[in-house]
Amino acid sequence: MNVIKSIIFGALIGFSATLLHNLYSPYGYVASLILTFLGIRVIGQTLFKISYQLIAALAWLVVVVKAGTPGTGDELLIYGNTYGNLFLLGGLVALLLGLIVKKSNFR
Numbered sequence: 147m148n149v150i151k152s153i154i155f156g157a158l159i160g161f162s163a164t165l166l167h168n169l170y171s172p173y174g175y176v177a178s179l180i181l182t183f184l185g186i187r188v189i190g191q192t193l194f195k196i197s198y199q200l201i202a203a204l205a206w207l208v209v210v211v212k213a214g215t216p217g218t219g220d221e222l223l224i225y226g227n228t229y230g231n232l233f234l235l236g237g238l239v240a241l242l243l244g245l246i247v248k249k250s251n252f253r
Contacts, residue, residue: 156202
């Protein structure tokens with residue numbers, strides 16, 4: 147059941163960040179990176195295993211890659227502009243930072 151939860155939450159984080167990155171140019175981009183980082187951290191805090199975080203990260207990556215490739219009607223959600231390219235690179239960095247940052251010692 148936790149695998150399904152991590153897939154759903156990872157896909158939801160990826161979808162939300164994809165829609166948010168091009169909204170209100172610099173602020174939406176920064177908000178999408180923060181959402182990605184905090185979303186992966188929350189999944190780690192609630193499901194307690196790194197494997198669930200990795201599954202959520204893969205779901206995020208699948209959603210973002212699918213949103214960046216043209217569909218049958220040549221529609222795109224992540225354009226090849228400055229913010230689109232920065233979102234792909236910065237989102238991956240935020241995702242990796244969310245995976246490797248040490249947990250708090252105060253629990």
